[in-house]
Amino acid sequence: MIFSNTINKFSGDPAATAFFEELLGGYFHLGIYRPESLTLTEACEQTTAKMVRLIPKIAKSTKMLVIGSQLGATVMALETEFGCKIECLDPNTDYNRLLEKKIAAEGMEKKVGVSEGVLSSFPFDRESFDIVWAQDTMLGVEKKAKLFREVQRVLTPKGRFVFTSLVKKEGASEDALATVADLLELDAFPEVANYQKFADRALLLKVYTAMLSQYLPQHLAELRGAITAPLPSGLKKPTSAFLKSLEQELSSWENAVKQDALDWGLLIFQKINA
Secondary structure, X not given: OOOHHXXXXXXXXXXXHHHHHHHHOOOOOOOOOOOOOOOHHHHHHHHXXXXXHOOOOOOOOOEEEEEOOOOOHHHHHHHHHHOOEEEEEEOOHHHHHHHHHHHHHOOOOOOEEEEEOOOOOOOOOOOOEEEEEEEOOOOOOOOHHHHHHHHHHHEEEEEEEEEEEEEEOOOXXXXXXXXXXXXXXXXXXXXXXXXXXHHHHOOEEXXXXXXXXXXXXXXXXXXXXXXXOOOOOOOOOOOHHHHHHHHHHHHHHHHHHHOOOEEEEEEEEEEOOO
């Protein structure tokens, strides 16, 4: 996520959360701007729509695990459209509580569950899910290899793991991503090849990969416009510390894109039957 460091620091601040909900539509993942005229929120929804098109049809009987549910914008949209069973896993206590309130308000308690925990250890039984889903939430996971093993464990036979992630562009310098890596406390920025290695070891077969870095400049520009625009009437102004954190984090990502060091991938893996 572009603002993951800021989210971790300010998730308990109602003004910060209202800012994200109002100006970003509650979405933290990246958007596909096709056509280019799409708004930030529409582009984020386009990403979700593309992921849906690339996996087996979601039915009411489908069981899905969302890794990193955040404020739940995608979760609520998926549940509204498909009515399937969704379990959410997120380490953020504040956001989990907000999501539970949204679920209750929409009467979705029997269909959508929320669990708190690290994203590399799932509190679910073996072969519990047909789909494991993550949108730009894996970058900061410390134990990525373990995450892939957990995905393999909870997927049903032939189940799919679909996710998007920012990655280091092949051949790019580590120095170009040093500032972002420091913000996220990463020892090294992941590449697609790392995800492929983790998948191979976890007996997950790659079925699809698309690199979508062409949308990064516009998405960052849309974020820049959102955080610098005048606040809508009635929206409480966040603290200066929050706004400064947004600026610092966004500038780091903008610099990485300018140095052509960053890529964004959409990847799908399938469980290999033992």
